[in-house]
Amino acid sequence: MTAQPHRLPEGGAIDRSRPLGFSFNGRRYTGFAGDTLASALLANGVHLVGRSFKYHRPRGILSAGTEEPNAIVQLGSGASGLPNLKATRVELYEGLAARSVNCWPGPWFDLAAVNGFAHRLIPAGFYYKTFMWPHRGWHLYEPFIRRMAGLGRAPDGPDPDRYERMNAHCDVLVVGAGPAGLAAAEAAGRSGARVILADEDCPPGGMLLGSADAGGHGEATAGLEAMDNVRVLTRTVVTGYYDHNFLIALERVTDHLGPAAPAHLPRQRLWRIRAGRVVLATGALERPLVFANNDRPGTMLAGAARAYVNRFAVLPGRRAVVVTDNDSAYAAALDLHRHGVEIAAIVDLRPDGDGTQCAEAREAGLNILSGHAVIDTAGRRRVRAARVARLNDDGSLAGTVSALPCDLIAMSGGWSPAVHLFSQSGGTLRYDAALRAFLPDVSPQAARCAGASNGAFDTASCIAEGHAAGAGEPGAPGPVQPAAPVSWAVPARSRAGEARRFVDFQNDVTAADIELAAREGYESVEHLKRYTTLGMGTDQGKTGNVPGLAILAGTLGLSIPEVGTTTFRPPYEPVAFGAIAGRDVGPLADPVRRTPLHAWHEENGAVFEDVGQWKRPFYYPQEGETKDEAVARECLAVRNAAGIMDASTLGKILVCGPDAREFLNRVYTNAWDGLAPGRCRYGLMLGEDGMVLDDGVTACLSENRFLTTTTTGNAARVFAWLEEWLQTEWPDLEVYLTSLTEQFATVALAGPDSRKLLGALTDDIDPAPDVFPFMAWREGRVAGLPARVFRISYTGEVSYEIVVSAGDATDLWAALMTHEVTPFGTEAMHVLRAEKGYLMIGQETDGTVTPLDLDMGWMLNKKKDFIGRRSLARSAMRDPMRKRLVGLRTEDPATVLPEGAQILAEPPSGAPETMIGHVTSSYRSATLGRSIALALVKGGRDRAPGTVHVPLDDRTVRAEICDPKFYDPEGERLNG
Amino acid sequence: MLLIPCPWCGERDESEFACGGEAHIARPPDPDALNDAEWADYLFMRTNPKGSQRERWCHTHGCGRWFNVERDTVTHRILSVYRMGEPPPKDAP
Structure with a gap:
């Protein structure tokens, strides 16, 4: 096992007494308990973790959380393999074995990287434009494209893991356990409300875990756990917000334990939560800056760099360039500096950044380049230098370009409040030009954002907002830190550079792709998304969407609110099918009914x-x-x-009451007036559209009591159908229905x-x-x-x-x-x-067949109304060319036609054929010593005697149309 | 998932219910008095309002009773619930 050359000797929320061995792409490494796979890789100096989706460019770790677009890994293999996990969200355990996805043979040398050289030839919409020729040619290209694309490998067998579903109710659900969420849960808990606090991470703390002033949140958590009315769910991501305050959360119960997971626990638990009200303290996600080759490994979000050094005691680099268009990255620069990272420069796109932290940075002697931008990076599989140039007031490049050697670029393009769940609740968003962010506006549900998700970015405001939201008090807006109006994409020096300014890292969407799509007329943000695949990866564009639509707005000359956002849809994070199914798999997927015999x-x-x-x-x-x-x-x-x-x-329904006979008259096509006790009658039931619904025999038990039978498969449906008419249309009828099937x-x-x-x-x-x-x-x-x-x-x-x-x-x-x-x-x-030509519901009927089609006009009583009667009076229903029931005798008595086979009037002459019907039932009849079939054919028995043709895969079978009563047509045996 | 107040059982999850579509479409007392177009209108045509809609629901996995729900089709807010045969509340918000 190797040492961890980039681990600090002390600090961080990791347990150095518990080293954990793991492997990545077959190489063995060591991390510590408390690490994520991403932090453990960085501790070992591994920045190159995968290849991008389209161009197979080398990619590193961009973030420290759920927004990660690049560091996508596969855990395990075979049936228990887990594809497309984010290395930033995988907690380390002993024996963890991870691999890169989307590269072969590996991320260091990937054959498909040839796509990268041809990237000028693969612009937005490339597939739509190129693979249209020749006509029907897609099937030639598809296997190759499918092999080149795609991320992880799907499991190849039934999921061996166990999952659980839980239903929970609470007065207040708090989503996110950062400073705002902790304050909200505490305030709600003190009011006596039943509270659930869910956080995707463990331990709670949110942004506090990654900041230098960690601590404090530990006490808050302990206080919550002491309250009986507060339930704290860690490693639980709330992933869907549905109607009437119904939310879905996924708890990773044993994922972090690996093979050491106790057998009695499920791998994951899906929580179905109905909440009185919801406090969304979901924080904010940092945005990347858009400049040429901003995807080079070693380029990461400033907040992520800060989290790695503070929470995980990992140095993501030795010499960093920090580039930002806002104040927040200064804190990252200071924390990196404090832990021994050399800060080559803080490059600030703004002409005059002057927040308190800017002053602190200046005091610390850090080199600040205001009005400058990183315009390109150098290096191949790891960043080697940042190219920096001065910007004119209009955002264009000015002056000379200097290269700053570095192995880390920490960037910040501002913060996007995580409004995903708020938007899913039906909430509207408003664009705040000062914050350069979409903020929650109005939700039709009892949902309220607090903290960074509401645009409050300092800890004190977060706590105040959280407290007010948790207690259900009106909140006071926090101080707004205005952001300078800077451009959303830094220009590049060359066309090649222009084309390598990545916006969506996972789907390889560049600023040039967005500009091209806008020029080609994809002006709606929803069209842009589908054409360029912006935001359609497994990360759902959590980092790149806002810069992407801002670039679209800039290209179109519109404001950002005019362009708007794409719809936020559940799930916020991918959910395994197994977790959705829970225990409803295998023999428990559907109840099995068995007869007493x-x-x-x-x-x-x-x-x-x-x-x-x-x-x-x-x-x-x-x-x-x-x-x-x-x-x-x-x-x-x-x-x-x-x-x-x-x-x-067979379904058995007892129909009783003084109006039972009248009720039968209305729901069956035939008359029931004369049916005496001790007698039975066959009945046909139609839908109001005149189509056959069900059939069965009804016996008169006594004057007001009838026992009705239904077909096996329709018993529940018919019972519900009869109840519906009684309750909604004919409440004046005194009739009682009882199911006696079992x-x-x-x-x-x-x-x-x-x-x-x-x-x-x-x-x-x-x-x-x-x-x-x-x-x-x-x-x-x-x-x-x-x-x-x-x-x-x-x-x-x-x-x-x-x-x-x-x-x-x-x-x-x-x-x-x-x-x-x-x-x-x-x-x-x-x-x-079938030998008798009796119909079977669901075989001869399919919801489009009337009694007339079945030659059962004799079942239709003419002296009374019944459900479906009026529909049969429509002229189209009496069209003799409707498909009607016939018998079929194949020319060769040994041939049994397949059920569902299509029927032609003439021998096949080449597609498209005119089909006149289909086989509904087909058997070998031992009684008759030949095959028989029933079919629905246009014109029905008007075609008899006549020959039809049934084309099969390898031949065409000739058959004669005949009476469907193949055996004992006079019914002598039956009545004997 | 909606939370539907069944008039007999109280609030229950939508998964316990079946929706029966638009309410207050009475079966014509004399179907023969209708021409084909009018009959088709009764049978197939439904309004599809944006906003308040009255619809029938059945508590299939509960008491089995049908009742009426007035629901906002935009926000899914349930404005009122009333039993079969009862008139709809006059001025729901």
């Missing part, structure tokens, strides 16, 4: 099919059977003997032997067809169990649906299994019903 199905080898959330037996393969063989055996058993099927998943189990007994079998199982129900006809139901005991037996059929055979209490289902099934019956699954049921 599920265990039997499982023990007897059923293959299951998902129908909605239900698990239904698809078929029961016997030893050595394929799916087709099993389904054929089950179908033939029902046609020739008897089969039983678990139909418990209270009862249903076993369908079907086949020519079923009557004999039912007779053997019951003493008090006479199955003789003259006393128990088709579409009747009887109550009695089956296998000794209280049961209702419905003589209805979906298979075309004599069939009984035996309904018992859910708890009796296994006894009933066991009793049936002592007889000669074959259990059959849903696939056999599908085949049997």
Whole structure:
């Protein structure tokens, strides 16, 4: 392990007694507990950490926080690999292994850096302009561009980590634990309010951690932790502000522990917080200055340089040039100077910077060059010198250029209040020309900014504002330090230099790109963003956006407020999908519903099919059977003997009340007036648009009580649909709905032997067809169990649906299994019903199919109104060329058409073909010894007899249009 | 995420509710009296105001009751809540 040559012997908030070994791009280094990956790299003299996105230019560490655009790293590999983390936000742990992204073989020597030499050829909009030719040529270029672009590698397997979601409520949420946030939390806490204080860093302190006068915040934190009504969440970034004061925060619970993380803790925790009011003490983000080659490693924000030396006791350089257009960088220069960094010069763009810290710097004997600018840098993978020139009053270059040798350029282009969350809350912003910043204006929500996020930049004002905001008192505006009107981009001496003045470091957007986009007409800031990708990186332009839009304004001759900002959108910081999903993954992603007979199905080898959330037996393969063989055996058993099927998943709704019959009349297409107790009727339900919604059989239990069945997948939807009409449209109807789906189990007994079998199982129900006809139901005991037996059929055979209490289902099934019956699954049921031409909701219907399309006009009662009736009267609904239900017989009886296949009237003659319909259901019918299919075809059976063509991948299949009732069209078996 | 005051259960998260679109669109008592355009207007056409809008919500994962909400479509502020069949409050802010 190497020493840390750039670490100060003392000071800083690091623990020198706990050295931590880590690796970067395969090389081993040492840092200390309390370090971030960025500070540990700087302690080891590593400035070059990656390559830029487009030109693959060498890049170093720009910031010390969440705004970092350059130092993007990949942690780990494989399924647990974490792409695109900011080195400035990764806390160091023993064994951490990080790599650069977007460079190969490494950041020191990157092959794609050839792009940098060609950068004049890759201006804004390059891809839009270049890869338009030849027509349809994009697929030729895309693989190469994709390989060149992109940052980290996505994990290649399921996330092995565990995540949690938490719901929390509070009276006051304070975001940010700098001086303003700490004061706000304390004031709110003392008032007795329930307070949550969330800060992305650890420990709390915010800007105080990086300033020379650190301390004080420790006491404030301790005071907060002593209050029972205050919860302090560290390492927790509030990342989204939604409606009605609902905020999302991400807590990194064990990220900082690495492999030493205790197993009982989740990696991250997503907090869903509903707050009475919100104090946003989110601070401010420093802006870079825009000059030629301002992206050279060793160039960093002045506040970041200050934080590294104060908080982490790291020297980011030995000889620094500080360049600024405001007073704040003087404090950085003084702190660097105090810790032994030689200050080559403080270059101040303003003609006369004269704040108190300027005076202090002068007193300390620092060399101040007022009215000067850094106009270029020298060096390759590390800055070697700053080129400095004097500025004229209009911002143009004057006089000679001198090179100041240095290994650090600390720059400050002013500060942008972090108004992201305020803006997400729906708040408007106003531009403050004196501060040269967008400040929060008015929010429609109970949100209030305090401290630097509100434009108050000195600690005393921050504390005062925070206190007032926390206590809910009106705040007094702090003193405003006016900023001199200086230009937003320093001119360069050459065109090459002009093109290397970076504004958005992550996406390689330069001042020249913005000027070009403006010349090409992208004058709206939203268009500029999309055309140049300004602010569209993982850092969302936290540093570069304001300079970028200021340069746009300058080019267009507009004021900055006229140009405005792009919309701030959540998340403030990227959130892993795993954290959003929480525990709702794998088997917990969606509830699984099982029938009371599920265990039997499982023990007897059923293959299951998902129908909605239900698990239904698809078929029961016997030893050595394929799916087709099993389904054929089950179908033939029902046609020739008897089969039983678990139909418990069908929705069951009890409809009762004096107006129940009238209600059924309104929601079903057919009439219910004549349905006597003991009888059942098939019903069809439409939407108000006339499209088929659901179907099922309803039994009259007594004059005012009906039991309605729905399809398995639609049970909840139909129940909600009926409730909606009752509650919102017909509150005058006295009807009560009760879902009984899970209270009862249903076993369908079907086949020519079923009557004999039912007779053997019951003493008090006479199955003789003259006393128990088709579409009747009887109550009695089956296998000794209280049961209702419905003589209805979906298979075309004599069939009984035996309904018992859910708890009796296994006894009933066991009793049936002592007889000669074959259990059959849903696939056999599908085949049997298709042989009869019965529709299946969701298969033959898709929300665009009317009863007329299904040749079910006979189901439409003409003497009453019902939902959807008026829509069917529209002339378009009676157009004979609508797609209507037909049967299809393939020319070759062995060919089974794929469901969803498109149908043509003529053999294919080359795209575009005119499609006349599609296959909705298709099976191999063992009963008929051939394939059958149902289809929706324009013109329907008006085309019969006729041939249609079904183009498949490798051939075209010919098929005959026919009656969809393939089997027993007269229904003799059913009624027998 | 909205915080919706259900008239029966009190304030609950939006995720417990389903929105049923614009309120006070009564089903015509005699659909046959409407021509196709008028029927289409009832069926499909909805106002899309900027500002106050009355809409129906159902507390699907709570009491299951439908009710009316008057909401500002710009700020998402809920101006009033009233039960089915009740007239809308006359002069909401």
